[in-house]
Amino acid sequence: MVEIDIRQATLEDIPYITSIFRDTIVHINSRDYSDKQISVWSSGANDVDKWEERITNxxxxVAEVKNVIVGFAYLTKGYYLDGLFVHKDYQRRTIASKLLRIIESRVSINGYEIIKSDVSITALPFFDSHFYEVEKKLKKSIKGLVFENYLVYKDL
Ligand SMILES: CC(C)(COP(=O)(O)OP(=O)(O)OC[C@H]1O[C@@H](n2cnc3c(N)ncnc32)[C@H](O)[C@@H]1OP(=O)(O)O)[C@@H](O)C(=O)NCCC(=O)NCCS
Known part of the structure; x- marks a missing residue:
């Protein structure tokens, strides 16, 4: 069992975070989305200003194994899980479960009794195994291309 450390992200982490974002989409989400969708979605890694804004606000x-970043997660609006990604070579080693547990505690500390997210088809079994309910199917547009996602929630 590997030891997983969780800490808050800093701006210096951006190159590692963005390469996990890109590689995970290309290698893991590509099971469920078209080449065009994968290319548009993964190009979000290049928008460094946006990642700076996400980390700052x-x-x-981030999750680390032996001081190397292997996953990340972040909240917007205090209760909305806006991103959860695990390195392609570290899947199914409980990294996302650990990140999610800490994210959920933060949502409770923020004073909310519900957490929400819109998640990929690829991630749905993970959220299902953590007792999230599907509120509805969503059509989300990234750079004009439509993606089918799921709006999920859990009462905390
Ligand atoms: C979804 C994701 C974050 C899960 O990360 P992970 O670290 O592999 O998840 P865990 O190891 O904590 O999984 C815990 C449990 O969730 C369930 N689960 C996770 N991935 C699963 C899959 N692909 N299929 C079925 N069940 C899955 C299993 O019950 C698993 O327990 P098990 O491994 O003992 O069977 C990861 O697969 C990922 O990065 N996916 C691509 C990015 C993505 O779509 N992110 C979602 C936001 S858009």
């Missing part, structure tokens, strides 16, 4: 945490 939100609760943004």
């Amino acid at each position: 939100n609760y943004f945490i």
Whole structure:
């Protein structure tokens, strides 16, 4: 069992965070989305200003194994899980579960009794196994391309 450390993200983490974002989409989400969708979605890694803004203005945490970043998660609006990604070579080692547990405690500390997220088709079994309910199917547009996602929630 690997030891997983969680800490808050800093701006210096951006290159590691963005390469996990890009590689995970290309290698893991590509099971469920078209080449065009994968290319548009993963190009979000290049928008460094947006990642800076996310880290500066939100609760943004990273998971490390032996001081190497292997996953990340962040909240917007205090209760909305806006991103959860685990390195392609570290899938199914409980990293996302640990990140999610800490994110959920932060939502409670923020005074909310519900957490929400819109999640990929790929991630739905993970959220299902953590007792999230699907509120509805969503059509989300990224750079004009439509993605089918799921709006999920859990009462805390
Ligand atoms: C979804 C994701 C974050 C899960 O990360 P992870 O660290 O592999 O998840 P965990 O190891 O904590 O999984 C815990 C449990 O969730 C369930 N689960 C996770 N991934 C699953 C999958 N692909 N299929 C079925 N069940 C899954 C299992 O019950 C698993 O327990 P098990 O491994 O003992 O069977 C990861 O697969 C990922 O990065 N996906 C691509 C990015 C993404 O779509 N993010 C979602 C936001 S858009």
